[in-house]
Amino acid sequence: MTASPAPAYKDTLNLLQTPFHMRANAKVREPELQAFWAEKRIYERLSRENPGEPFTLHDGPPYANGALHVGHALNKILKDIINKTALLQGRKAVFVPGWDCHGLPIELKVLQGLSSSERQALTPGSLREKAHAYALEQVEAQKSGFRRWGIWGDWDAPYLTLQKNYEAAQIGVFGRMVLAGHIYRGLKPVHWSPSSRTALAEAELDYPDGHTSPSIYVAFPVVGLPDGLERKLGPAARELAVAIWTTTPWTLPANLAVSVNGNLDYAVCRVEGEAAAGASHLVVAAELVDTLQTTLERGLTEVVRLKGAELEGLTYRHPLLERTSPVVLGGDYITTESGTGLVHTAPGHGVDDFNTGRKYGLAVLCPVDEAGNLTSEAGPFAGLNVLKDANPAIIAALEQAGALLKQQRYAHRYPYDWRTKKPTIFRATEQWFASVEGFREQALAAIDQVDWLPASGRNRIESMVRERGDWCISRQRTWGVPIPVFYHRETGEVLLNGATISHIQALIADHGGDVWWQRDEAGLLPPELAGEAAQWRKGTDTMDVWFDSGSSWAGVLGGLAEGSTTAGRLSTPAIAGRPGLRYPADLYLEGSDQHRGWFQSSLLTSVAVNGQAPYKRVLTHGFTLDEKGRKMSKSQGNVVDPAVLVEGGRNEKQEPPYGADVLRLWVSSVDYSADVPLGPGIVKQLADVYRKVRNTARYLLGNLHDFDPRPQAEGGDAIPYAELPLLDRWMLQRTAALIDAVSGDFERFEFYRFFQALQNFCVVDLSNVYLDIAKDRLYVSAAGDARRRSCQTVLALVVERLAGLIAPVLCHMAEDIWQNLPYRVEEASVFERGWPTVPAAWSRPELEGPMAQILELRTLVNRQLESCRKEGGLGASLEAQVQLEIAASDGTAALREALTQLEASAHPDVDNLADWLLVSALGIGGAAPEAVLAEAREGGITVRIARAKGEKCERCWHYATDIGRHTSHPTLCGRCVAVLEG
Numbered sequence: 001m002t003a004s005p006a007p008a009y010k011d012t013l014n015l016l017q018t019p020f021h022m023r024a025n026a027k028v029r030e031p032e033l034q035a036f037w038a039e040k041r042i043y044e045r046l047s048r049e050n051p052g053e054p055f056t057l058h059d060g061p062p063y064a065n066g067a068l069h070v071g072h073a074l075n076k077i078l079k080d081i082i083n084k085t086a087l088l089q090g091r092k093a094v095f096v097p098g099w100d101c102h103g104l105p106i107e108l109k110v111l112q113g114l115s116s117s118e119r120q121a122l123t124p125g126s127l128r129e130k131a132h133a134y135a136l137e138q139v140e141a142q143k144s145g146f147r148r149w150g151i152w153g154d155w156d157a158p159y160l161t162l163q164k165n166y167e168a169a170q171i172g173v174f175g176r177m178v179l180a181g182h183i184y185r186g187l188k189p190v191h192w193s194p195s196s197r198t199a200l201a202e203a204e205l206d207y208p209d210g211h212t213s214p215s216i217y218v219a220f221p222v223v224g225l226p227d228g229l230e231r232k233l234g235p236a237a238r239e240l241a242v243a244i245w246t247t248t249p250w251t252l253p254a255n256l257a258v259s260v261n262g263n264l265d266y267a268v269c270r271v272e273g274e275a276a277a278g279a280s281h282l283v284v285a286a287e288l289v290d291t292l293q294t295t296l297e298r299g300l301t302e303v304v305r306l307k308g309a310e311l312e313g314l315t316y317r318h319p320l321l322e323r324t325s326p327v328v329l330g331g332d333y334i335t336t337e338s339g340t341g342l343v344h345t346a347p348g349h350g351v352d353d354f355n356t357g358r359k360y361g362l363a364v365l366c367p368v369d370e371a372g373n374l375t376s377e378a379g380p381f382a383g384l385n386v387l388k389d390a391n392p393a394i395i396a397a398l399e400q401a402g403a404l405l406k407q408q409r410y411a412h413r414y415p416y417d418w419r420t421k422k423p424t425i426f427r428a429t430e431q432w433f434a435s436v437e438g439f440r441e442q443a444l445a446a447i448d449q450v451d452w453l454p455a456s457g458r459n460r461i462e463s464m465v466r467e468r469g470d471w472c473i474s475r476q477r478t479w480g481v482p483i484p485v486f487y488h489r490e491t492g493e494v495l496l497n498g499a500t501i502s503h504i505q506a507l508i509a510d511h512g513g514d515v516w517w518q519r520d521e522a523g524l525l526p527p528e529l530a531g532e533a534a535q536w537r538k539g540t541d542t543m544d545v546w547f548d549s550g551s552s553w554a555g556v557l558g559g560l561a562e563g564s565t566t567a568g569r570l571s572t573p574a575i576a577g578r579p580g581l582r583y584p585a586d587l588y589l590e591g592s593d594q595h596r597g598w599f600q601s602s603l604l605t606s607v608a609v610n611g612q613a614p615y616k617r618v619l620t621h622g623f624t625l626d627e628k629g630r631k632m633s634k635s636q637g638n639v640v641d642p643a644v645l646v647e648g649g650r651n652e653k654q655e656p657p658y659g660a661d662v663l664r665l666w667v668s669s670v671d672y673s674a675d676v677p678l679g680p681g682i683v684k685q686l687a688d689v690y691r692k693v694r695n696t697a698r699y700l701l702g703n704l705h706d707f708d709p710r711p712q713a714e715g716g717d718a719i720p721y722a723e724l725p726l727l728d729r730w731m732l733q734r735t736a737a738l739i740d741a742v743s744g745d746f747e748r749f750e751f752y753r754f755f756q757a758l759q760n761f762c763v764v765d766l767s768n769v770y771l772d773i774a775k776d777r778l779y780v781s782a783a784g785d786a787r788r789r790s791c792q793t794v795l796a797l798v799v800e801r802l803a804g805l806i807a808p809v810l811c812h813m814a815e816d817i818w819q820n821l822p823y824r825v826e827e828a829s830v831f832e833r834g835w836p837t838v839p840a841a842w843s844r845p846e847l848e849g850p851m852a853q854i855l856e857l858r859t860l861v862n863r864q865l866e867s868c869r870k871e872g873g874l875g876a877s878l879e880a881q882v883q884l885e886i887a888a889s890d891g892t893a894a895l896r897e898a899l900t901q902l903e904a905s906a907h908p909d910v911d912n913l914a915d916w917l918l919v920s921a922l923g924i925g926g927a928a929p930e931a932v933l934a935e936a937r938e939g940g941i942t943v944r945i946a947r948a949k950g951e952k953c954e955r956c957w958h959y960a961t962d963i964g965r966h967t968s969h970p971t972l973c974g975r976c977v978a979v980l981e982g
């Protein structure tokens with residue numbers, strides 16, 4: 001419509017009336033709606049009082065440090081969509097949000113905030129106090145962000161890994177693992193971070209690009225051979241060396257063996273040119289002779305070939321220290337992919353080395369202290385730092401000793417401390433371990449029982465668990481849960497048993513983990529041992545934070561409840577979970593990196609204690625990237641800050657407040673099984689989709705201002721289904737199909753399909769078709785005309801269901817729609833209505849085919865009308881009349897059948913092709929109109945457009961030939977006169 005009718009007649013139209021605004025005003029309106037939910041206790045009531053089964057989506061705790069980013073949004077909003085769906089479907093979906101509160105990053109934050117004198121004065125107690133306060137502050141800040149996004153949960157009672165009851169449950173998990181024999185103390189090479197001075201778990205390592213190490217080839221002179229071998233080698237035996245390759249020269253002082261693979265072939269080669277460690281013959285893997293000639297820049301001529309097994313028992317002299325060591329048989333980890341096929345073995349600095357060393361009874365020599373400095377056991381190299389000056393000094397010494405065959409830089413994957421971004425080393429230390437070997441088969445069996453989504457997750461975690469070593473659970477830090485162990489002051493003997501653990505668990509339940517630092521040994525030992533307190537020293541290690549979060553099934557879900565455990569019992573009472581939560585949980589949902597993190601630590605502890613996984617189903621999501629698929633980073637300037645997206649930036653013109661619903665809509669729109677993009681262009685598109693849905697809802701609401709949804713029989717306006725025109729039945733069929741499809745999408749967690757279906761429904765089915773055709777019914781007809789009431793009946797039925805369908809994602813808009821329904825409904829909130837359903841009668845898929853035929857025809861006609869408009873021959877489509885000729889061919893049979901059905905409708909005032917085409921007159925067959933403006937022929941259909949006969953009615957803008965016949969309204973058509981005088 002380009003102009004308004006005369007004012008007097010405009011007032012006789014039924015125009016839109018609704019307080020539901022076109023603009024969301026999300027910054028104000030969303031918090032109002034959240035306050036409404038809080039006041040009505042909607043989440044609290046539904047999650048506790050719904051009639052269905054409990055549903056437990058157990059929250060993986062984010063780390064309590066730093067501002068929320070879009071990764072948090074993806075994670076928590078996905079969880080909320082799933083929980084809100086469950087609530088709508090009548091389940092008791094209690095969501096207890098959590099935070100991971102211990103660990104090094106918080107400890108470092110506290111330390112960084114102190115002056116050097118404050119740092120000097122710091123005690124473990126005061127450090128823990130500050131770390132505790134800092135963590136709580138961070139929790140509050142993140143919490144307010146999550147709440148602003150409309151996430152529902154027990155925000156007033158979240159779980160924190162620093163809570164007393166949580167820590168006590170964690171000690172319970174540890175204790176049961178001790179009693180089941182799964183916890184041991186051992187000297188073992190672990191990933192060690194000299195920069196943090198602590199052991200690290202796999203999950204705390206990064207492998208940055210571009211790392212290079214000094215790689216060296218070294219000859220170790222052979223000093224002794226088994227008799228048989230000496231004879232076989234002849235003169236070569238007297239001047240023989242074994243060649244090794246290493247990328248960690250600093251580990252050479254700890255060399256205690258050279259390992260070979262017993263099954264590989266080795267070649268004793270004569271060295272042409274420069275000798276190696278004074279030897280004229282070198283042992284290398286036979287397969288590598290050619291490569292090594294090039295690398296070492298020496299001719300190598302094979303004189304004898306041997307099996308690796310024959311080398312066992314050969315001895316060599318350390319080129320730098322007064323030490324003789326053996327050649328031993330390692331395992332299949334020794335290959336010919338790189339190096340020489342002979343492996344320098346330092347049991348204190350590598351896992352394979354450690355295992356091989358254990359077979360041969362080698363010492364676990366580790367001449368490196370916690371800062372990464374070589375100790376006196378490294379002889380002349382004592383005091384050098386392994387990540388700084390040790391390598392060059394050792395390489396220089398090798399060169400001087402004539403043992404260095406070659407050195408070059410070598411690029412490879414190398415583990416870094418993920419927090420300090422500095423390289424780590426392997427270093428043997430006394431640590432506490434969970435023996436994964438003890439329950440690996442059970443863990444693999446448990447993995448098999450879980451539903452992994454996507455399915456590739458199963459293989460990931462299965463191979464990780466199959467191949468992983470024992471879990472080092474001790475950390476040399478202060479901000480954590482103590483490992484509740486005592487050591488004998490003289491013998492070093494360990495005191496750790498059911499009685500001590502139960503006692504300390506009870507103390508922690510009362511006082512929190514701080515009690516371990518606040519009390520001395522006498523105050524920590526059980527009364528019957530207090531007398532011996534002077535003999536014992538309490539340990540100073542804390543637990544790996546992955547053990548903290550990995551115990552949440554016990555601290556939150558109640559997995560330690562009496563009767564649920566198969567491992568050893570502690571004498572303390574069972575530790576209850578939060579009411580309403582189930583163990584095992586129905587669902588864990590985190591980023592795909594958690595297969596090696598929380599999914600795994602939770603699985604291991606739960607299997608070790610209870611013999612089962614703590615979850616039935618595990619869903620993973622990818623990571624957020626910018627629009628070009630790059631990582632978001634401050635330096636790239638491509639970070640999308642969710643707070644700015646929701647609340648707007650400093651300049652709201654440039655960074656408008658889109659509101660939480662647009663952020664939520666983004667989460668629903670992405671295929672999160674892979675990494676997902678977000679950037680300003682995507683936000684703009686989402687805001688358009690949001691507006692489209694909002695305006696559609698507004699149109700529906702605006703046309704219901706005078707509608708009473710009760711049946712006419714009860715004094716209302718609603719028309720029974722049986723009396724609805726075809727067009728309306730088609731709209732209800734589309735609605736039924738949408739609900740059916742979206743219900744499936746939500747069940748499969750494929751929210752992006754919902755996003756597509758929603759757009760299609762709003763843009764195509766509603767705006768382009770149904771509402772476009774309905775304008776005349778809604779505006780022009782008399783308010784109480786069946787033609788209008790039937791349409792309003794459909795609008796009311798659709799808008800209530802649309803609100804329900806979008807409620808899990810666009811929760812604020814859905815509630816806003818509900819609050820603006822212009823008639824009374826029983827439920828105060830859209831969430832109380834529940835998941836949309838439809839009567840069986842609405843499902844009429846047989847209407848789809850004929851309607852598709854007619855809509856195709858409509859598109860064809862619209863194209864012609866459009867071309868007439870472009871050429872200036874025509875204004876609005878109502879200025880036109882259309883004549884159709886439809887050939888009686890097979891190609892048009894379906895269309896002709898559809899038109900016959902339309903013709904046969906009992907409601908010609910609605911099911912009327914001229915109205916559906918928005919033209920003033922339509923003829924099928926008959927004579928062609930005069931003065932045809934456009935004509936097209938396509939697939940047996942001829943479309944002719946001409947100017948409509950008669951004049952334009954001032955009220956309805958249809959062209960009619962009866963205008964002027966009515967003296968009271970000389971500018972109106974007969975239909976409008978009837979409306980006004982009816």
Ligand SMILES: [Zn+2]
Nearest residue numbers: 953956973976
């Ligand atoms: Zn009219």
